[in-house]
Amino acid sequence: xxxxxxxRRTAVELVLxxxxxxxxGLLLWGGTFANNMVHDQLSAQQIRFxxxxxxxxxxxxxxxxxxxxxxxxxxGPKAKAxxxxxxxxxxxxxxxxQTYSQVSALSQANPTDTKLAGQVQTLFxxxxxxxLLLYAWGWxxxxxxxxxxxxxxxxxAAIVLIALVLGLVWAEHKLSVVKEPKVTQIAA
Numbered sequence: 001x002x003x004x005x006x007x008r009r010t011a012v013e014l015v016l017x018x019x020x021x022x023x024x025g026l027l028l029w030g031g032t033f034a035n036n037m038v039h040d041q042l043s044a045q046q047i048r049f050x051x052x053x054x055x056x057x058x059x060x061x062x063x064x065x066x067x068x069x070x071x072x073x074x075x076g077p078k079a080k081a082x083x084x085x086x087x088x089x090x091x092x093x094x095x096x097x098q099t100y101s102q103v104s105a106l107s108q109a110n111p112t113d114t115k116l117a118g119q120v121q122t123l124f125x126x127x128x129x130x131x132l133l134l135y136a137w138g139w140x141x142x143x144x145x146x147x148x149x150x151x152x153x154x155x156x157a158a159i160v161l162i163a164l165v166l167g168l169v170w171a172e173h174k175l176s177v178v179k180e181p182k183v184t185q186i187a188a
Contacts, residue, residue: 006167013164017157024153027146034143038136039074047073047082047133062086073133076140083133091126095119100127 050056052069059066064085073082095103100123107116 010164010167013160013167017160017164020153020157020160024150024157027150027153031143031145031147031150034139034146035076038076038079038140038143042079042133042136043072043074045073049073049078049082049086061089076137076144079133079140080137083130083137087126087130087133091123091130094122094126098123100124 049065049068049071052066057065057069062085065081068078068081071078073079098106100120103116103119103123107113107120110116
């Protein structure tokens with residue numbers, strides 16, 4: 001017969017196993033969903049790194065992007081590289097390193113300056129695309145972390161399940177030992 005303490009321990013282990021297993025499944029689903037969504041949305045945009053050896057991807061100007069030459073921006077790390085190393089460098093050259101908000105304020109103060117108006121549009125579009133690519137990268141990081149935590153939860157669930165089974169086997173063994181009558185021999 002199980003003791004109350006053993007029954008409570010078994011119930012706690014069962015609940016912990018279910019929490020870890022279900023949580024791991026949800027984390028794995030969430031991580032896979034995030035990574036697939038990032039891939040699908042980026043792929044649909046058809047943004048490509050310039051081809052290797054072209055002036056648009058000069059090895060001296062863009063040394064960190066050479067490994068992506070000619071590739072589609074279809075993952076979080078590629079989106080981050082394109083945003084921070086390609087777009088940011090071009091945006092820096094538009095108005096001497098000034099941001100959209102700085103150039104926009106100048107343009108509002110000088111509404112007839114067409115050069116400033118053009119810089120405002122270029123910076124707005126570039127910073128918007130850069131921000132969206134960095135959001136995609138951020139979600140890919142969240143998806144990756146969720147997937148790693150899912151595997152940890154599954155490992156924890158497996159350990160708890162082993163402990164639960166061993167606890168039940170040990171209790172059954174202890175119960176069978178108690179039920180067996182002791183045979184004593186009479187010394188002759």
